[in-house]
Amino acid sequence: MTTEFRLAAGAAPTRVGPVADFEGFFARESATLFRRLWLVTRDREEAEDVVQEAFIVVLERWDRVRSMDDPVGYLYRVAFNAWRKRAGRVARARERLRLEVAPASDDALAGAEARTVIGSALEALTPRQRAALVLTELVGMSSEEAASALKVRAVTVRVLASQGRAAMRARIGGPDA
Amino acid sequence: MPDLHLRDRLEHEAERVDPSPELLSRVFAGHRRRQVRRRVAAFAAAAAVTVAVIVWLSGAFLGSSGRDRPATVPGGDPLRGTWSAVITPELAERAGRAAGFGDAQVARAVERMFAEGSPVTVTLSFDAGELALTSRIGASEASSTWGGRYQVVDADTFVAGDNWGLPIAGYYLEYAFAVDGDALTIDLIRDDYPTPSDRELVGETIAQTLTYESAPFTRTS
Numbered sequence A: 001m002t003t004e005f006r007l008a009a010g011a012a013p014t015r016v017g018p019v020a021d022f023e024g025f026f027a028r029e030s031a032t033l034f035r036r037l038w039l040v041t042r043d044r045e046e047a048e049d050v051v052q053e054a055f056i057v058v059l060e061r062w063d064r065v066r067s068m069d070d071p072v073g074y075l076y077r078v079a080f081n082a083w084r085k086r087a088g089r090v091a092r093a094r095e096r097l098r099l100e101v102a103p104a105s106d107d108a109l110a111g112a113e114a115r116t117v118i119g120s121a122l123e124a125l126t127p128r129q130r131a132a133l134v135l136t137e138l139v140g141m142s143s144e145e146a147a148s149a150l151k152v153r154a155v156t157v158r159v160l161a162s163q164g165r166a167a168m169r170a171r172i173g174g175p176d177a
Numbered sequence B: 001m002p003d004l005h006l007r008d009r010l011e012h013e014a015e016r017v018d019p020s021p022e023l024l025s026r027v028f029a030g031h032r033r034r035q036v037r038r039r040v041a042a043f044a045a046a047a048a049v050t051v052a053v054i055v056w057l058s059g060a061f062l063g064s065s066g067r068d069r070p071a072t073v074p075g076g077d078p079l080r081g082t083w084s085a086v087i088t089p090e091l092a093e094r095a096g097r098a099a100g101f102g103d104a105q106v107a108r109a110v111e112r113m114f115a116e117g118s119p120v121t122v123t124l125s126f127d128a129g130e131l132a133l134t135s136r137i138g139a140s141e142a143s144s145t146w147g148g149r150y151q152v153v154d155a156d157t158f159v160a161g162d163n164w165g166l167p168i169a170g171y172y173l174e175y176a177f178a179v180d181g182d183a184l185t186i187d188l189i190r191d192d193y194p195t196p197s198d199r200e201l202v203g204e205t206i207a208q209t210l211t212y213e214s215a216p217f218t219r220t221s
Helices: A018-041 A044-060 A071-100 A117-123 A127-138 A143-150 A154-172 B004-014 B023-061 B089-098 B103-113 B198-213
Strands: A004-006 A014-016 B081-087 B120-127 B130-137 B143-154 B157-161 B173-180 B183-191 B217-219
Touching: A018 A044, A018 A071, A018 A127, A018 B004, A018 B023, A044 A071, A044 B023, A071 A127, A071 A143, A117 A154, A117 B004, A127 A143, A127 A154, A127 B004, A143 A154, A143 B089, A154 B004, B089 B103, B089 B198, B103 B198, B183 B198
Parallel strands: none
Antiparallel strands: A004 A014, B081 B120, B081 B217, B120 B130, B130 B143, B143 B157, B157 B173, B173 B183, B183 B217
């Protein structure tokens, strides 16, 4: 890495060059990525962890990522790949916790994140259906691009997204509901 | 076909949450932790090599027959053997795009890779810490493309590097791998090819990606 740090006397570090570039990229993309991952994970901490993991990978490779034609696409591929890898571990950990600890609340989305109609509809989908839906509907990826991020075949993405759309429409209404 | 009604509802739902303001500092902190872990791992690996060399030398001086025994890796070396993959321009293009490179970058790399014809058969030979990469265009004779050392780090990671006059720290490449029967898939994780030029580094990274990620390798021996 050729990242540069410049220390002002007695002050907090002032980042210049590639690091400032990275911070700008983070400022532009992190909130949107977080929100989209929250739609998929339905768990704020999980979504933040995935965003953190993805941006660490991007930071490690920033010299190369900043030269890419589509760094945002790369960020989403890294993030959804990280989510996919974590999903299995998180499910197993939750399963263990369920066995060891009584649930504190029946609603993980308390307070400001209380369930809405669309939130409930999303939670009725499988995580993979939510991911396919978010990548194709919100991120605007083609099914081939989403397939690459989720490490499945494009036809699988089309099926998952179509199932997700149909289930959402049935619950919240819409053009074909 | 995008469903605008659904998209609006999803966007609206997503707007209800904001990430923690500490997220950027968490990213930098996580990045620093990884760098420290890597340095510790590199130091431990260097220390292990030093100890191994000392043990080997003392065995040699004491006339031990230990040096005649083959080196053993705990659990064996899952990569040991020869693996081949046939890469077409279409597969290479798909791999480059899937890795996040832009259309123009991928097009240039594919053009270079297949300048002399296609398909290209890439063969990897892993043998006791030595990795040899050869490529063959169509039915022509195979030629050596790269050679260096490799080390299996854990069940799904290996590192590699040619010497560049460097000791063990010369493992500038890191890959994730998975062996499923006779099939081997490899993904490039890190390429710290020692060059001061960003452009050259991008070219190197794309070339690595196309070589390793375009198609699964099949065990040939």
